[in-house]
Amino acid sequence: MKRFLVLAALASGVAVAGARAAQPVSLAANTAGQLAELCTAQPMKPGADAKVNFCRGFAQGAISVELGHAGDKKPFCFPTPTPSRAKTMSQFAAWVKAAPDRAGSPSTEALFKFLAEQYPCK
Numbered sequence: 001m002k003r004f005l006v007l008a009a010l011a012s013g014v015a016v017a018g019a020r021a022a023q024p025v026s027l028a029a030n031t032a033g034q035l036a037e038l039c040t041a042q043p044m045k046p047g048a049d050a051k052v053n054f055c056r057g058f059a060q061g062a063i064s065v066e067l068g069h070a071g072d073k074k075p076f077c078f079p080t081p082t083p084s085r086a087k088t089m090s091q092f093a094a095w096v097k098a099a100p101d102r103a104g105s106p107s108t109e110a111l112f113k114f115l116a117e118q119y120p121c122k
Helices: 002-021 032-039 048-070 085-098 107-118
Strands: none
Touching (some): 032 085, 032 107, 048 107, 085 107
């Protein structure tokens, strides 16, 4: 009987977790402020994993396109070893929050400005 109660409790917990995961999540990253908010989503809040993953994927895609178009004249140069996406995007979010006027800038424009300041080419 105890095993049945434990299994029933686990099954109901899985059902609740599944229902919570199905809720829609807003993933707008049009401005630096929106992107910074996605990057700093609180782990226990609904949709946090989706927000952080979107933040990092958005940044990776934008950076890849920018560096691909830059040719030999790169706007920023990552050091070796390259810092983690998590660390870089956490620093970006702090950079945005340090100057409120940055929050309204287009997300990619602000990201590239941050990267140029953080990782200038020598």
